[in-house]
Amino acid sequence: MAQQFEDSFRRKFNYLRLSVTDVCNFKCTYCLPDGYYPTGSKNSSFLTLPEIERIVTTFAACGTSKVRITGGEPTLRKDFLDIVSTVASVPEIKKVATTTNGYRMAANVHDWKAAGLTNINVSIDSLDPRMFKQITGQNRFHQVMQGIDEAFIAGYEQVKVNVVLLKDLNHHALPDFLNWIKDRSIQLRFIELMQTGEMDSLFDNHHVSGVQIQNSLIANGWSMKPRQLTDGPAKVFTHPDYLGEVGLIMPYERHFCQTCNRLRVSALGKLHLCLFGEEGVELRDLLQSDSQQEALIARIGEHLQGKSVSHYLHDGNTGMTPHLASIGG
Template identity: 50%
Template sequence: MTLQDHHGRRFTYLRLSITDACNFRCNYCLPDGYQCSDSTPHLSVDEIRRTAMTFARLGTQKIRITGGEPALRRDLPEIIRAVASVPGIEEVALTTNGWKLPKLLPAWADAGLTRLNVSIDSLDPRQFQAITGHNRLQDLLGGLEVARQLGFTGIKVNAVLMREHNADQLPRFLEWIRETPVTLRFIELMQTGDNHEFFQQNHVRGEDIKAQLLADNWQPVLKNTTDGPAQEFWHPEYAGRIGLIMPYSKDFCQSCNRLRVSATGQLHLCLFGEQGFDLRPLLASDETLDDAADFVRHCLDDKKATHALHDGNTGVRTHFAGIGG
């Protein structure tokens, strides 16, 4: 069984947030640091396992664990193990800011993690600290080396490009992946409810970078069914690849294949949607999971064909920490 909406899109990928807390102060997301605005407890390990079971029944094959920063949960290895144990879940991925990555990653790998995304918005230590509020670039780079030693393949590094902060470092990023076998994904800065001025000052069009890559003989990579929205490119002279996530590009939503569940059990049909649907009451026991699956199917009837970012409508999203971007 595979989830499908009225627009013919199939959903095999779930982004599952396990916390809205984050210990970084990235200028494009939480410039004032994490502010706890909701005392609702985060999903327990059992509720997370049942969420994975629900979506596996609906044909989900890949679950990405996100935050906030997932590493802030001390039970993260237990969470990974619970998700990885669910029949039908073939990939368990994690997106992290890299906090204590060299120390924590072996336990995550042992628990069943198969894919790793790390956010590195600059390769210049001073600029990295200015963007994130932390002087930890070398820890992150060391964590990537640990990941390679542990046998991780398809490692992805995320960078949000911003005109006034790191866009001039594109040549340095490209030189880095000449010898570094990772997929470097440039993410277009997205407008939220509270960053209008910052967005106007810093948005960089992904389509312009794509045109530059194609002119330099980078070639498109064919996508797998569980891949996210990134358009990837390879070049025979580079060990790494380039990915572009361009939510402002034409037909971006046409290939949407993922849904989202927040750290408090709200089902979100779109990153920029107007509301969440409370899935949590149906995660109380294994006996209610058929009802949970029916609930997800019913909610999918409300999924729109596209977001409204081009019209300046960002939905209710003020930042991405609570739903994992």
């Protein structure tokens, strides 16, 4: 194995979030309220399967053991199964995850499992079908819920459900969500609304701190689990009376970035050191042959030394990310 990717603050990176498309068929109010529009040039194309294989192989050679396939909506790629299979075939990769809006889960989750997908996150921002449609722009609540049921039938021991907290829309629904996971092996992941370049007014109107939920959980007997090596940013809470778990992702906490273990590659082949960082580092010119791996490792390692200690969201910085779908959230 080549030397593990590490930045100047001695943070080691074993988790790659790999976007394979920025296209999405939902119109979530906090991400793409006006629907999908391309963020690259007219001639830009998404990463090919050979390019994806070279990226994953290179990251695996430098300590990565978990890859999350993201978007946009990654399952919109016609070769999604091939992507999963390709990533899963790299020996060093132990976890192959995806984040999906879930609209194709019911029909396809058995095939995803067979291809090597080990973990699923699905976004459900409300358990009320009407509110679900209001937030997502799609009347697919029952279809997505059926997909979760089908995932358990396919053999997944746990499904993670992402919920973006939105003041005056869904943040009062904690009791309903907790009741839903009492007898289900679901990890609810409450995510604070994050301010991006195009969402200033929405953020001002709907941001609510995850600390409120954290305090409520602790007061009602929930306790925090220890972090595992390849865990994402969530603080995970368990309760002896609940089969499900609750994860809190609170990027406005001052020390949120101390445990960062994630790097991102966009669907257009750019390395992003932070979700809220910069314009990205071009990698695609070094993805055209296997013989370029050493140069690719060197370029990533060099730019990692410039990774900031923090995203500074708590200081009001929104970075250069136009919306979360553009580099895979």
